[in-house]
Amino acid sequence: MQNRFMSGMIAGGIIGATTGMYAYKRMSPRQRKMMMKRGRKMIKGAVNMIDMVQSMNMLR
Known part of the structure; x- marks a missing residue:
C-alpha cells in the first residue's frame, strides 16, 4: 500500500x-x-512553521 501511495504522490x-x-x-508579466x-511569502511562512515545530521538539 505504501508503494502505491508513493507512486501516486510522485x-x-x-x-x-x-x-x-x-x-x-x-x-502576463x-x-x-x-x-x-506570493510564492516567496508562502515559502517563508512554511520555513518559519517548520523552525517553530523543530524548536518545540528540542524543548522536550
Whole structure:
C-alpha cells in the first residue's frame, strides 16, 4: 500500500508541476511578478512553521 501511495504522490507532483508551468507561461508579466511575490511569502511562512515545530521538539 505504501508503494502505491508513493507512486501516486510522485505522479501527482509531476502533473501539478506541469500544470503550474503551463499556467505560468500564460500569465502576463504583472501577474507573474505578483505570483512570485506570493510564492516567496508562502515559502517563508512554511520555513518559519517548520523552525517553530523543530524548536518545540528540542524543548522536550
